[in-house]
Amino acid sequence: MNCLTKLNGAARHNRSCLCIGLDPEPEKLPAGASVTDFCREIIGATYDLVCAYKPNIAFFEALGSSGWSVLKDVIEAVPRNIPVILDAKRGDIGNTARAYARAAFDELGADAVTVNPYLGRDSIEPFFEYRDKAVFVLCRTSNPGAADFQSIESNGKPLYQIVADKVETWNRYGNLGLVAGATQPSELKAIRDAHPTLPLLIPGVGAQGGSLELAVKYGSSGGGLAVISVSRQVIYASSGTDYSQAARAAALLLRDEINQYLAA
Numbered sequence: 001m002n003c004l005t006k007l008n009g010a011a012r013h014n015r016s017c018l019c020i021g022l023d024p025e026p027e028k029l030p031a032g033a034s035v036t037d038f039c040r041e042i043i044g045a046t047y048d049l050v051c052a053y054k055p056n057i058a059f060f061e062a063l064g065s066s067g068w069s070v071l072k073d074v075i076e077a078v079p080r081n082i083p084v085i086l087d088a089k090r091g092d093i094g095n096t097a098r099a100y101a102r103a104a105f106d107e108l109g110a111d112a113v114t115v116n117p118y119l120g121r122d123s124i125e126p127f128f129e130y131r132d133k134a135v136f137v138l139c140r141t142s143n144p145g146a147a148d149f150q151s152i153e154s155n156g157k158p159l160y161q162i163v164a165d166k167v168e169t170w171n172r173y174g175n176l177g178l179v180a181g182a183t184q185p186s187e188l189k190a191i192r193d194a195h196p197t198l199p200l201l202i203p204g205v206g207a208q209g210g211s212l213e214l215a216v217k218y219g220s221s222g223g224g225l226a227v228i229s230v231s232r233q234v235i236y237a238s239s240g241t242d243y244s245q246a247a248r249a250a251a252l253l254l255r256d257e258i259n260q261y262l263a264a
């Protein structure tokens with residue numbers, strides 16, 4: 001099944017635009033819990049409350065030689081009807097980008113991936129060619145330094161808007177979306193206003209302090225899909241052995257709050 005169809009299906013089925021980010025840091029896990037078990041428990045406790053999961057590859061690479069198989073096991077633990085968005089922020093010259101795409105989609109089995117457009121179209125095109133997969137292109141990121149480059153203007157238009165416009169023209173298979181952070185709501189609004197139908201992956205609420213209300217309001221205005229991605233606020237809701245129940249409680253609150261803002 002096409003990834004965006006799967007994403008919309010999971011959002012409808014679970015009445016949820018919440019994506020849980022899986023960013024496991026061994027030192028934050030309860031004593032005795034392995035990364036694989038921790039992620040599996042979180043998934044098992046929340047799969048009926050989300051539209052997607054987003055493992056960030058960095059946290060698995062940081063595990064060393066076991067990281068790849070741990071990540072693969074975690075992806076395999078996600079129920080088939082819930083898409084996995086691999087946050088890898090890839091992008092490189094053609095043959096390298098093709099290898100990154102094979103790794104994400106063929107080897108790991110991710111449904112979608114985040115990519116970095118800085119090297120230009122050819123550096124991310126190999127991902128687009130997987131027509132059943134989805135590709136979220138970094139547009140306006142949530143970090144404090146995002147404006148260093150992304151807000152530089154060319155002919156009066158900030159770079160993040162130019163990226164969004166390009167992605168719209170590259171979207172010949174209808175499998176592209178944008179990453180737009182919740183920490184700059186006015187820029188999120190500008191992106192959504194200019195691109196009413198592109199799916200948006202929106203990190204930056206919770207630990208990074210972005211407004212959930214504005215992320216939902218601006219991200220979904222006009223009926224576009226807004227996937228609200230939250231990692232630490234959910235997975236570290238408790239540092240004790242009750243972490244999966246606490247993650248479920250946090251996810252439930254977020255899901256319901258998102259739905260209230262969608263209904264407003």
Ligand SMILES: O=c1ccn([C@@H]2O[C@H](COP(=O)(O)O)[C@@H](O)[C@H]2O)c(=O)[nH]1
Pocket residue numbers: 021023056087140141142143179180181203204205206207208229230231232233
């Ligand atoms: O602009 C971006 C792009 C990606 N991320 C990633 O999302 C999560 C956010 O984690 P929280 O704990 O909810 O802050 C993390 O994996 C980032 O690398 C982002 O934050 N901003």
